[in-house]
Amino acid sequence: MKIQGSNLLWHSLPPEKGPKVRRIILITQREFASALAQKFQSVAPDLRIEFAWSLEEIVHAVDQQSKYTRIISFGSDIIVPADILNRLTSPAYNFHPGPPAYPGIFPSVFALYDRATQFGITLHEMAPRVDSGAIVAVDTFSIPKEWDRLQLDTATFNSLQDLLSRTAPQLAHIDEPLPTTSNTWTGALRTRKEFEDLCHLPENTSESEFARRYRAIGEGPEHVLTMTRFGRVFRLMNIRNSAVVRGGQPTSALKTP
Template identity: 35%
Template sequence: MPMTLVLLTANDDAPILLQMLAAHGRDMDLRHVVDLTSLRALLPTLGSKARLLSYLSSVIVPANHLNAFALGAYNIHPGSPAYPGVAPEAWAAYEQAAAFGVTLHVMEPVVDSGTIIDAVVLPVPGPKARPTMAQAARQALPMLLLRQASALTREEPLAPAKNLTWSGTRRTVSDYERMCRFGADISQEEMERRLVSFGPPGPVQFSLDLHGRTFILETPGGIMGHLDPPQPGHVLGWVCDTAAKGGSLEVKLTVDGQEFLIQAGEYRPDVAAAGFGDGYSGFVWEAPAHFRDGRPHRVEAVCKGQPLPGSPRLVTFARLETPAG
């Protein structure tokens, strides 16, 4: 009887992953399900050599379903071992993590608690925002899969990592919702930090509790974006309209009172990986020579009348080198 490997995922990368697994297990019975209903329907057909691989899936598989897989059930968690639970990239961004990645572990009834088999954790360069964390995880995924594809397609149990354990707090949906509820005493800095870290594609809206009432915060026009930390000679960021489809947006950049209009149409893979539109929402502004004086300048980015998170900020551009002679 051949081994059966069931892939549980609704991710767009499923065809590529199925092809990779099939190349490593040529005599394997490979099946694909997208949700708990289709998984439950498959269970009666499984033999004694079945294994489950959950890939970037939000489905919580009940204990009696996990027990149907004699060769074990494994999950690829889109976060490093320091961030178990819901929305790991959001918590990593909020805590300004220096490194982030993905974790392969044994599935247990309690989410993200099983023995860790392997993990790939990469340094996070640049701004420690949610899209950047998601991009780090996306880069780590193929590295983890290439390393474990052969073991996943063999009948032998996967060997656990010797020095890897879960650390940090296992976050829940309730924890996430708490960070999206603002009290009347919240500072502007803390509010912006939460907006950038816990914004879409999160599961809840932001709200403000004030004088016994709850107000839902809505971004005009569905505008989401960020003015990123500056580079020596330019400013960059991204913006998209979640309420509209297609088309780049115009950003008004104001530097010391001087206005510049730029189009946000550059491709940002980190933004796409985090689920903020198609990724063609980046903008770059090269600082003219008269701003390259080594002095601080006030930079503000606005789209459709809405200031972007991270804006305004003081920016000091590197001095231009004066040609010799």
């Protein structure tokens, strides 16, 4: 298997005139890339794996070769536009870190705030509208009452890895769409504004509402409870010390085959 970065191989192929190499473009975080690529290497040694870290790199990759190409998103918030999806000859797929009841941003946050007792993950075809494509697989699990955001995100991440391992052989056959299920998206699409509103504590917040939001939001460089007093915004800094994580997931938790 050949693993390439965007500045290596893509620039050497003139648009649609390169060899008919079957490839997967992985949209993910840099620290996850190697382990994810190994999952495909174990089932399709001749498949070429390329990575895209930005929308610009995705566009460039598809400009170079749109046939024999499959886009897969895992742990990324990059939205692939409709014109790119329409140029592909095979469906693109997204591993969504939430069940069909929680499309959109930060599904674990809204599930915890709703006091949901069940959660899960969704593998689906990409579509022009975010988290609306045909569903390929749904895995579900229970949320213990004592879990906070970090614990739920960790369980979610592990579940996503397991699902990728199970579906890698099918995803590697880029000429064939994966069979879909009868599952449908049922929840409202959550937005960043809704998340930011949840992070900001109203002036009359009760102790129980604070605890509810704190469990759902957690603490981190990009997610923390705030409040406005005296014309200033205050950010919660708890005395609890914990490792800095990305999206609630310690990068060391990524499993290799």
